[in-house]
Amino acid sequence: MAHDNPSPDNAFDVVVVGGGLAGLCAAYRLVTRGVKRIALLEAEDALGGNAQSGGDCPRGAGYVPVPTRRSKLYEFAALLRDLGIDARHVVRPPVERLSASCGRDDFREILVGNRYRRAR
Amino acid sequence: MAVTIFERFWWEIVTVVLGRRLYDLEAGRWRRVDADHGVAPVEAMGAEERREYDRFRRDMARRAGLVGRDGRRAFALPVAACSRDAAFVADDALSAEAWLDREGYVGAKLRWFVDYCVRDDYGTGLRDCSAWVMLHYFCARDEDELYAFPDGLGAVVAALEARLRAAGCAIRRGVRVATIAADGDGVRVASEAGAYVAERVVCALPRRVAAAVVDGAPADDRRYAPWVVATVRTPAVDDRCAWDTVVYRGAGASGWFSAAALGFVNSAHFRRRRSCLPRPRPAALTLYAAFADGDEDAARARLAGAPRDELARLATAEVAAAHPKGLAVDGVDVRVLPYAMAKPTPGLLGGVFAPRGDALGGRVVFGHSDASLPLFEEAHYWGTTAADAVCRARGDAGAVFRLEAPP
Numbered sequence: 001m002a003h004d005n006p007s008p009d010n011a012f013d014v015v016v017v018g019g020g021l022a023g024l025c026a027a028y029r030l031v032t033r034g035v036k037r038i039a040l041l042e043a044e045d046a047l048g049g050n051a052q053s054g055g056d057c058p059r060g061a062g063y064v065p066v067p068t069r070r071s072k073l074y075e076f077a078a079l080l081r082d083l084g085i086d087a088r089h090v091v092r093p094p095v096e097r098l099s100a101s102c103g104r105d106d107f108r109e110i111l112v113g114n115r116y117r118r119a120r
Numbered sequence: 121m122a123v124t125i126f127e128r129f130w131w132e133i134v135t136v137v138l139g140r141r142l143y144d145l146e147a148g149r150w151r152r153v154d155a156d157h158g159v160a161p162v163e164a165m166g167a168e169e170r171r172e173y174d175r176f177r178r179d180m181a182r183r184a185g186l187v188g189r190d191g192r193r194a195f196a197l198p199v200a201a202c203s204r205d206a207a208f209v210a211d212d213a214l215s216a217e218a219w220l221d222r223e224g225y226v227g228a229k230l231r232w233f234v235d236y237c238v239r240d241d242y243g244t245g246l247r248d249c250s251a252w253v254m255l256h257y258f259c260a261r262d263e264d265e266l267y268a269f270p271d272g273l274g275a276v277v278a279a280l281e282a283r284l285r286a287a288g289c290a291i292r293r294g295v296r297v298a299t300i301a302a303d304g305d306g307v308r309v310a311s312e313a314g315a316y317v318a319e320r321v322v323c324a325l326p327r328r329v330a331a332a333v334v335d336g337a338p339a340d341d342r343r344y345a346p347w348v349v350a351t352v353r354t355p356a357v358d359d360r361c362a363w364d365t366v367v368y369r370g371a372g373a374s375g376w377f378s379a380a381a382l383g384f385v386n387s388a389h390f391r392r393r394r395s396c397l398p399r400p401r402p403a404a405l406t407l408y409a410a411f412a413d414g415d416e417d418a419a420r421a422r423l424a425g426a427p428r429d430e431l432a433r434l435a436t437a438e439v440a441a442a443h444p445k446g447l448a449v450d451g452v453d454v455r456v457l458p459y460a461m462a463k464p465t466p467g468l469l470g471g472v473f474a475p476r477g478d479a480l481g482g483r484v485v486f487g488h489s490d491a492s493l494p495l496f497e498e499a500h501y502w503g504t505t506a507a508d509a510v511c512r513a514r515g516d517a518g519a520v521f522r523l524e525a526p527p
Contacts, residue, residue, distance in 0.1 A: 015318040022503035023324030029507035031287040039290040053274020057404035063268035071197040072523035
C-alpha cells in the first residue's frame, strides 16, 4: 500500500490522469508499447469511473456487447482476448425461445453460457 | 492480488442471451423479450403499430449495410471509423424525435422502445439525442450477445489493473489533480496529495474536468446527464427474477424517479445453482436511472437535495414494482453520478471527426469517451489512440491503432 501514498515530485515518462476505462486502456497501451515509467492517477478511492465494481454487483456499466464483424473493433476484440474474455464464452442465439404465453406466473427465463442454461 | 479476482472467476463470464424481461405495467403482465426485438413491447402492439415497428426494423436493417462515397460504413464502432459522407452526417443535425416525426414513426410503443434504447446507453432521450446517434445505435452492431459480469465492467477494470501492476505501472488513487501545466520541457501535474512531473501526459479526464484543470484545454461545450445506480439487497430474490428486468409503463403518469428508471439487473444469475429446485437466494438488484429529460442542472439540484434514504426508498419501490413476489430488503446502496454522461446531442460528429487533440504543444493528449459516445468501445478507442500519439512522439512509429486485422 506504500506506493498508494503519493510523495512530492514524482518523475515519470508518462502520467495518465484519470482511472476510468479510457485512462486504463491508455496506460495498458503504453505498457504494451514498452513505456517503462508510467503513473496512473485516479481522483476517487476506486478505479473504474463509470465502470466501478460494487464487489458482488455493478456500481456502473454492467455489460458490453460481443464485438461483431459488422464493426471496426479489431483492437477492442484483441483487448478482450488479452483480458481472458473470448469466443469460448459465446453461445449463438437463439438457443431457446421464451414461452409465448407470458402471464405473470407462466414464463421461462434463460441464461446461457458455457455452464449455464436454465429453463423452467 | 496479482492473480486477479477476474482470473479466479473467469468461468463466471457468461454470454447472456434472452436473459432480459419486460414488465408491462400498463397491461399488468410480463412481455416476451427475444433476440429479434430486444425490449420492444411487440406483443402489446396493435396491428398498425406492429406494421410501423416492422417498417422501422426493415429501415434499420437497410441502413446497417450502407457505405458512403468515402468507402466507409455509414455506421460502425468506433464512431471515428464511420463514413463522413454528408448524406449520412446530415442526420446529426436533427434530434431523434424530429427524425421519427419526419419519417412518420408515430406509434407510442415504438417511440418508447427507441427512447429506452438511447436512454439506456447514452442517458439521453429522443428530444435531446442526435438522430444520427439513434441510427448508429440500431445499425452499428448486432445486439443479441453480451459479455456480462457479476460486478459489471468492474471485472474488466480489475483485469486491466492487474496487468498494469504486473508491468510496474504506479497506480495512485485519491489523487485529485488540480492543475496540469508546462514545466520546462515536460509537464507538471499538481494535486493536494503532491506533484508529478512527466515528459508527457495522457489526459483521460471528462472534458468538463479537463477544461478546468489543463492549461490551454478547449472549453467544455457538452451537456451532462446525471445517473443514479442503486443496489437493493434482498435475502430472498424471487427465483423467477430475470437477469435484467425492464418496466414498460405505457402512457400512465409516473413520478420523476420512475420516469428516469431503466430497469435492474439481478446478481443471483451469476451464482451456480446447487439445486434444480427453486428456492430463495440472497441477491443484489442493481437499478439504473438516467435523468435524461429537461434541464440537467435542475435534475442535479433535485438529486443533490434529495436525502439518501429518500432515493433509497424510490429505488426500492421501483425494483419492487417489477419483482415477481413481495420484496424483502436488507439494505440499499445509492450512488449518484451528477455528470455521468456527456449527452450525444445534435452536432456530435463535428467533434468526433475533428477531435480536440492536444494541449501544451502536444505534451498533453486528450483521450476520453466523451469525444464521442459513452461506451466502453469508445473509451478504449480514445484512450488507446491518445497513448499511441504519446508513443509516436517518443519515437515509436509503430504505435498505430488498427481498425481491422492486418492483411
